[in-house]
Amino acid sequence: xxxxxxxxxxxxGFVGTNLADRLLSQGARVTILDDLSRPGVDQNLQWLRQEHxxxxxxxxxxxxxxxxxxxxxxxxxxxxxLAAQVAVTTSLVDPMNDLGVNLIGTVKLLEEIRRQxxxxxLLFTSTNKVYGSLPDVQLAERESSYxxxxxxxxxxxxxxxxxxxxxxxxGCSKGAADQYVxxxxxxxxxxxxxxxxxxxxxxxQFGTEDQGWVAHFLIHALKRRPLTIYGDGKQVRDVLFxxxxxxxxxxxxxxxxxxxxxxxxxxxxxxNTLSLLQLIDQIQDLAGTRPLLEFEDWRxxxxxxxxxxxxxxxxxxxxxxxxxxxxxxxxLYNWLRDSSRSTAGSLAGTVAR
Numbered sequence: 037x038x039x040x041x042x043x044x045x046x047x048x049g050f051v052g053t054n055l056a057d058r059l060l061s062q063g064a065r066v067t068i069l070d071d072l073s074r075p076g077v078d079q080n081l082q083w084l085r086q087e088h089x090x091x092x093x094x095x096x097x098x099x100x101x102x103x104x105x106x107x108x109x110x111x112x113x114x115x116x117x118l119a120a121q122v123a124v125t126t127s128l129v130d131p132m133n134d135l136g137v138n139l140i141g142t143v144k145l146l147e148e149i150r151r152q153x154x155x156x157x158l159l160f161t162s163t164n165k166v167y168g169s170l171p172d173v174q175l176a177e178r179e180s181s182y183x184x185x186x187x188x189x190x191x192x193x194x195x196x197x198x199x200x201x202x203x204x205x206x207g208c209s210k211g212a213a214d215q216y217v218x219x220x221x222x223x224x225x226x227x228x229x230x231x232x233x234x235x236x237x238x239x240x241q242f243g244t245e246d247q248g249w250v251a252h253f254l255i256h257a258l259k260r261r262p263l264t265i266y267g268d269g270k271q272v273r274d275v276l277f278x279x280x281x282x283x284x285x286x287x288x289x290x291x292x293x294x295x296x297x298x299x300x301x302x303x304x305x306x307x308n309t310l311s312l313l314q315l316i317d318q319i320q321d322l323a324g325t326r327p328l329l330e331f332e333d334w335r336x337x338x339x340x341x342x343x344x345x346x347x348x349x350x351x352x353x354x355x356x357x358x359x360x361x362x363x364x365x366x367x368l369y370n371w372l373r374d375s376s377r378s379t380a381g382s383l384a385g386t387v388a389r
Contacts, residue, residue: 168201234303238278
């Protein structure tokens with residue numbers, strides 16, 4: 037990578053850690069800007085420092101800290117903007133903080149990039165929540181999942197031509213930031229691209245009830261704790277293993293002239309779909325026991341079905357998903373199991389590879 041310097045905001049998080057590891061392993065110098073507010077990210081950061089001593093710089097600060105942001109952006113050739121408030125439920129409790137982190141923080145970053153003599157390219161991780169709850173997509177209810185009645189949607193998923201429909205403060209803040217990132221390409225000529233991501237899973241993910249549901253389910257299964265399902269458990273998502281997402285991110289930056297100014301839906305696609313109940317079945321196969329389930333009412337803005345049509349990004353860059361769903365879930369399950377054992381038997385906070 038010719039010793040280039042790359043900035044990852046939120047780089048100690050799950051996706052950021054996997055991305056930083058890839059870039060550092062390829063010879064880049066990486067700066068992480070992260071306030072370390074999310075549980076588990078301090079462990080990720082410790083692991084990155086152990087693996088890549090000397091090529092990693094860390095700025096522990098809020099994205100809205102002007103001085104820290106200026107130091108972090110200066111000299112960067114690429115920026116991956118992952119820092120965010122990530123939970124719909126949290127946005128409902130504190131909409132102002134959600135707005136500040138997701139929208140104000142993003143605009144501050146865009147302005148700092150615009151001030152550079154040679155502005156770096158920017159990849160922004162948006163969300164499928166910008167399409168709302170998809171109430172017009174007619175669904176057929178099966179034994180353990182929902183399926184679209186429309187054969188085209190069932191075959192390809194939701195495309196970028198779907199009208200935006202922000203729902204929940206989180207959807208509004210991420211959706212507005214999504215539009216700012218695209219507009220800064222149109223209005224100011226910045227090399228920006230947006231990923232509207234579906235569910236990502238893989239190593240270094242400390243999933244919670246609010247975000248990272250695949251890891252959250254697996255963690256509870258390993259600890260033999262009951263799981264709460266909101267709704268009926270038949271809601272379907274496409275899931276993408278994190279290595280495939282990192283491939284897409286690297287492709288986007290390498291081919292920024294072909295993708296700049298565009299938003300792409302990124303996920304596992306129709307070949308990697310999973311309902312909550314279907315994940316429970318896989319957990320039973322892996323763990324030998326079925327987790328105890330508790331059911332609660334549906335949550336605000338929850339989509340009964342969302343699957344990404346990723347064909348536009350594949351056509352633009354040649355990217356494709358490589359890790360099969362069952363293989364990826366088994367890999368994460370084993371990583372969480374081995375990581376838990378290693379942490380218990382070594383220094384507190386150490387994360388196994």
